[in-house]
Amino acid sequence: MSGFRPPPERTHQVAAATTVRRPPSNARLIGLVVGGLALITALAVVLGLALAGQRAVAGTPTQLTPTTVKPSGEPVGLARGVVIHLSPGWQVKESQSGTVVLTDADNNLIVFAAETDVVPETRVVELVEGAFRGASQVRFEPTGPITGRDGFPSASAAGEGSVTGGGGSGRVTVRAAVVRRDSDAVGFSGVLITPTRRYSESVNGQFTQMLNTGYVNLQQS
Amino acid sequence: MECPQCAARLPEVAHFCHRCGRDMRTADLARQRSFAVKPDEAVASFALISSVMPRGIARPRTYRAALLIAVGAALVAALLGLLPVAVLLAALGVPLVYIVYVYDVNLWEDEPIWVSALAFLLTGVLGAALLVAVRTWGPEPTLEQLPVAGGPSVVGFLTAALLVPVLGEIVRQIGPLILASRPRFDDLMDGLTFGIISGVAYSAADTIVRHWSEITGGLVVPVDPLTWIPLIFLEGLVKPLLIGTATGIACAEFAGLGTGYDGFTLRYLRGLVEAIGANVAFGAAMYLLGFVTQPALRVGLQLVCGAVILAILIIRVRTVLHVGLMEAALEHAARRGVGTSVPVGATGDLQVCRRCEMPLLSDAEFCTACGTAVQVWLGHGQR
Numbered sequence: 001m002s003g004f005r006p007p008p009e010r011t012h013q014v015a016a017a018t019t020v021r022r023p024p025s026n027a028r029l030i031g032l033v034v035g036g037l038a039l040i041t042a043l044a045v046v047l048g049l050a051l052a053g054q055r056a057v058a059g060t061p062t063q064l065t066p067t068t069v070k071p072s073g074e075p076v077g078l079a080r081g082v083v084i085h086l087s088p089g090w091q092v093k094e095s096q097s098g099t100v101v102l103t104d105a106d107n108n109l110i111v112f113a114a115e116t117d118v119v120p121e122t123r124v125v126e127l128v129e130g131a132f133r134g135a136s137q138v139r140f141e142p143t144g145p146i147t148g149r150d151g152f153p154s155a156s157a158a159g160e161g162s163v164t165g166g167g168g169s170g171r172v173t174v175r176a177a178v179v180r181r182d183s184d185a186v187g188f189s190g191v192l193i194t195p196t197r198r199y200s201e202s203v204n205g206q207f208t209q210m211l212n213t214g215y216v217n218l219q220q221s
Numbered sequence: 222m223e224c225p226q227c228a229a230r231l232p233e234v235a236h237f238c239h240r241c242g243r244d245m246r247t248a249d250l251a252r253q254r255s256f257a258v259k260p261d262e263a264v265a266s267f268a269l270i271s272s273v274m275p276r277g278i279a280r281p282r283t284y285r286a287a288l289l290i291a292v293g294a295a296l297v298a299a300l301l302g303l304l305p306v307a308v309l310l311a312a313l314g315v316p317l318v319y320i321v322y323v324y325d326v327n328l329w330e331d332e333p334i335w336v337s338a339l340a341f342l343l344t345g346v347l348g349a350a351l352l353v354a355v356r357t358w359g360p361e362p363t364l365e366q367l368p369v370a371g372g373p374s375v376v377g378f379l380t381a382a383l384l385v386p387v388l389g390e391i392v393r394q395i396g397p398l399i400l401a402s403r404p405r406f407d408d409l410m411d412g413l414t415f416g417i418i419s420g421v422a423y424s425a426a427d428t429i430v431r432h433w434s435e436i437t438g439g440l441v442v443p444v445d446p447l448t449w450i451p452l453i454f455l456e457g458l459v460k461p462l463l464i465g466t467a468t469g470i471a472c473a474e475f476a477g478l479g480t481g482y483d484g485f486t487l488r489y490l491r492g493l494v495e496a497i498g499a500n501v502a503f504g505a506a507m508y509l510l511g512f513v514t515q516p517a518l519r520v521g522l523q524l525v526c527g528a529v530i531l532a533i534l535i536i537r538v539r540t541v542l543h544v545g546l547m548e549a550a551l552e553h554a555a556r557r558g559v560g561t562s563v564p565v566g567a568t569g570d571l572q573v574c575r576r577c578e579m580p581l582l583s584d585a586e587f588c589t590a591c592g593t594a595v596q597v598w599l600g601h602g603q604r
Contacts, residue, residue: 026283029321033287036317037294040309044298044436048305051437107374 073213076100079114081221082188085213087206102210108194108203110210115178115187127176127191171196175204177211181218188214237592239585242547244592256539257546260592264543265536272535273417273466274319275410275542275597276326279576287318288458295457299449302442304435307449311457312428315465316341316421328414332405339396340418347392348426355385356430381508386500389427390493393419393468401476402484409545410597412476413469413538420465427464428456447517451524459527463503466534467496470541478545478596495537503530546594 024032073085079098086092086102090110094101098114173196180187192207222231222245229240236246237260244255256262259271259278269288270281277284291314299307320341323329329336397415400406406415429436471492477483506526513519576593587594 024325026280029280029283029325030287030290032321032324033290033318036321037291037310037314040313040317041294041298041306044303044306044309045440047309047436048303048440051305 073210076112078112078188078214080116080186081218082114082186082214083217083221084112084188084210085217087209090206090210104203104206106194108192110193110207111191112210112214113189115180115189117185127178127189173199175207179211179215179218187218190214237587239587242587242592242594255592257543257587257592257594258539258597264539266539267532267535268539269462269535272539272542273462273469274322275413276328277322278593278597284318284322287321288315291315291318292453292457295453296450299444299453300446302444303440304432304442304444305437305440307453308428308432308435308456311453312425312432314457315461316418316425319418319421319465323414323418328411336400336406336415339400340415341396341422343396344393344419345422345426347395348389348423349430351388351392352385352427352430355380378505378508382501382505386504387497389423389464390468390471390497390500393423393464394471394493397468397472398475401472401482404481407476407482409473409476409478409542412482413473413542416469416472417462417465419472420468421461423468424461424464428460432456445516448520451517451520455520455524455527459524459531460503463527463531463534464500466531466538467499470534470538471496473538473541473545492541499530499534503527506530546596 073087075083075085076092076095077083078100084100089104090102091104092100093103100112102110102112173192173194175192176189178187178189190207190211192204194203222233222235223229224231224238224240224243224245226243227238227241229238231238231245237244237255242257247254254263256264256266256268256271258275259268262268262271270284271278274284291310295307295310295314298304298310320337323336324333393416397412397419400415401412406412471489474486474488474492475482475484477486477488483489503526507523510519510522510526513522575597576588585595
């Protein structure tokens with residue numbers, strides 16, 4: 001500690017003078033806080049109403065083009081003979097009852113699920129909307145229209161949205177596809193979830209490639 | 222009677238020595254049971270108001286009520302699903318109470334624009350810029366925090382637990398240090414308060430940036446109360462006080478007591494390391510606990526973790542204040558000489574204790590009636 005500041009100079013004589021600042025009352029302080037909170041509330045309402053309409057333009061879905069190229073990569077079985085071959089860099093994170101969850105080194109995410117009785121009315125758009133439905137700790141708000149291309153044997157959809165969890169929030173791109181075998185309506189769905197900033201055609205290409213391996217296996221089994 | 226510690230002469234009714242602050246009625250030689258700011262509290266106490274608003278001890282219930290109103294308003298908004306309102310109230314509630322406190326004690330010495338601009342707005346703007354930059358160019362945390370997408374990543378951990386806390390602390394130090402280096406604001410209490418203001422401003426920016434999607438996601442949305450109740454307490458009370466207290470400790474050490482500011486001393490360095498350490502621990506806990514799958518449990522654990530770190534910081538800031546005030550008193554006594562000619566008793570210029578309104582002895586460092594350190598009121602429009 002360097003030096004010392006002498007005690008206050010306020011004295012009884014000084015206190016009697018008008019130069020001494022009179023502290024505000026308790027009621028005034030509480031009033032200021034309440035008034036400030038009211039202003040913040042009003043600002044929040046205005047912001048909430050004004051910014052809620054701002055929506056980003058969603059991506060457009062990639063039309064799947066089934067191929068008959070012989071699948072390569074590690075095979076992963078779903079159910080009912082549906083087999084997906086992993087693209088390089090992807091690995092199985094979880095696997096249970098006809099559903100596999102894949103991740104890559106960037107923690108992008110793909111969920112493949114075997115489907116039965118896939119009917120033409122299946123709306124692939126709902127896959128995008130429901131991508132986070134099972135994750136109760138996460139809230140997904142689309143930031144634009146989710147566009148889809150229905151039509152079998154494959155259909156795809158894409159959309160962007162804001163994901164919010166307890167640890168933060170961010171924008172993600174979701175792409176989904178459904179593939180069906182016409183003879184028995186057996187098929188599978190795939191959902192790619194990736195941070196929008198990290199989304200690339202490379203990731204989408206790997207997703208599409210895996211979808212196609214499943215399609216080929218489905219037709220040949 | 223005579224003080225056995227510094228030999229100062231005291232009236233028989235004195236509870237505390239007006240020179241060295243010793244408690245004359247107990248054997249508590251180090252005065253650990255009588256916090257120099259508020260002697261009816263122990264130094265090792267979790268009392269919030271006397272720790273973060275030391276000049277507000279004359280009306281602690283008012284400030285306690287103000288904090289409860291601010292947090293309560295955010296809670297009500299969250300439970301009603303008014304998330305933009307809840308987030309902004311949680312972000313700005315504590316800063317608002319703190320600005321009212323600064324106004325009450327006139328800490329800004331009739332320079333509200335300078336103090337507000339440097340201690341609050343500068344940190345808020347710089348903090349928001351830093352956090353937006355990290356979110357734009359740093360690793361994306363959101364998808365990694367989905368339980369199915371895997372566990373923590375090294376880059377994500379280093380960003381959340383090291384990069385952001387260190388850069389954030391640097392940002393938070395700028396305004397308060399500029400202020401504390403000015404003659405009117407170079408007191409330990411000033412440094413502490415400006416540091417806390419800067420910290421709560423940064424916390425407000427962090428909350429707004431972190432929950433921007435809630436602000437823009439619609440005025441009313443359904444919410445899970447079990448998640449949002451602890452989240453409001455975390456974002457609206459624990460986080461701002463934690464970050465503010467940590468920054469306040471370092472800034473208080475920078476300002477120091479006495480004439481002029483102490484500057485970049487070893488004490489400041491230690492305070493800075495403690496501030497960064499607390500924020501690193503908080504950032505690491507928030508990041509790692511973000512992988513807990515159950516949302517209410519996750520936020521609850523984050524709240525508990527933040528509260529524990531805050532409690533440690535409260536003890537630390539009280540120690541910094543107490544030691545600073547006691548040391549200043551001893552230094553003053555040593556300079557003036559102990560047990561010598563300073564008269565005991567009232568003089569023509571009778572000073573009064575701002576807390577208990579009892580007369581102060583000449584050149585007293587402590588009120589002999591309630592034990593409050595006179596230094597508590599310095600810089601309060603009385604220089």
